[in-house]
Amino acid sequence: MSLDTAGVPARRLKLADMVIETLRKGISAGEFGAGAKLPTENQLAVQFGVSRTVIREAIAALAADGLVQPRQGAGVFLLDRAATAFTRLGGESSNKISVALNVLEVRMGIEIESAGLAAERHSASQEAAILEAWNDFGRLLKQGNPTGKSDFAFHRAIAAATNNPFYIEVLDSLGSRTIPCDVASPWGTESVLTFEYQAGLHEEHRRILGAIASRDAEAAREAMRDHLSRSQERYRARLAERSQSQ
Template identity: 40%
Template sequence: MFNKLNANRTSLSDTVAQELLKKIETGEFGPGAKLPTEPVLSEQFGVSRTVVREAISRLKNEGAVEPRQGSGVYVSEQGHLRPLRIQFDQASSADAVLQIVELRRAIDAEVAALAATRRTPRQLKAIETALKGIEADVSAGGDGVMADVMFHRSIAEATGNPFLLQTLAFLSQYLEAATAVTRCNEARRDDFMRQVYEEHAAIAAAIAAGDALAARNAAQNHMFNAARRLAQGAADAKAKAPQKSKAKSATKTR
């Protein structure tokens, strides 16, 4: 039923979990179906029972399976539903980060538009406070990353849609490192710093005015420029790399 795994794989338990999940998603193990026993899976995959146990634990945490005392492990009723997941190693490349920013642009635009029509006075105050928090953090010498995350989170909360909030939180975890790189790049350029503040302020102002179209456009513009600044930061870093190498070579020859 399963192929034996290569012992050199970095995470055997993750691989076992993924293989089992494929069987669940394709319906080979349907809702309520009992999984093969731990010894059987251990034999079929060619791994230890500890590896199988860890894999089952992961699937349990994801809600895909449910152990039943004295009976075995069964596929849960929602086990066939495919959860949204992005492998971190796949999402860490420069191209992947830019692609996630593109996804964020589409979502953030609608989030801002909804916030403009749904926000309460209290939620608007939270957005404005978060905006001031970014400026205060940067002025104090911080990178503004978490303040930036809180600003966008406060806008998402103003939509009143918990699923939008959860989706943005999911995507944000892959962008925090990229945001740090962007802000480091922005900190070296006054024009970038001014642009970022003006973009955030434009979103907040449109939401305060209750203008959904302006809020949508401002959010799209901000994420478009964020991608541009990310690309510029990567280009600047690449351009400086050869210079550092030359400097080291010159030092060695002295």
């Protein structure tokens, strides 16, 4: 079921991880100018008091995230995050940010169809489950509690209502990575969701719910498409905002 090391609070004291986190924080704090060159590996090694091996591993991780780009003979450079987030042009360098948006996009197709199938096939109990998840969301929202889980539960209930277990499987495997609603950004987990933001989600969910309940597959698809499109926009906007403000 869940990951063996649920939570990962374990004593993973890898030096590289600490370096990664520190560098990430420094980058998001704007310590280095946009597109600037980071200190050399040797300098960082001295600065962190670790070997160059550790620095290299950290930089490899950051490069995999698409935050930096090392260039042989020149140095390690910061990438313009806004640009990389929006340029879906060439599949050239698949950084994590664009990957997240891309995965989201694929998710859209899956969920849209999922909503349509759910509208056509759902049983009474499955509809009740969707409604319950929606109500949960509303209750948590009123209480000021985090709504992320009930949000995901809502989508999951719809997937379940397709009577195609594979939808749930796919959603679970994708969902933990890129949930459009409360995405954990690479630079911080402090997803600040305003009340209005979540209320908007709730309203969009209501429309999906209504379409499914009335077994209107096309309306359900449309509502889901609208919902996910907006989520995508919100996600994009938050990325841009983050990359500019800091």
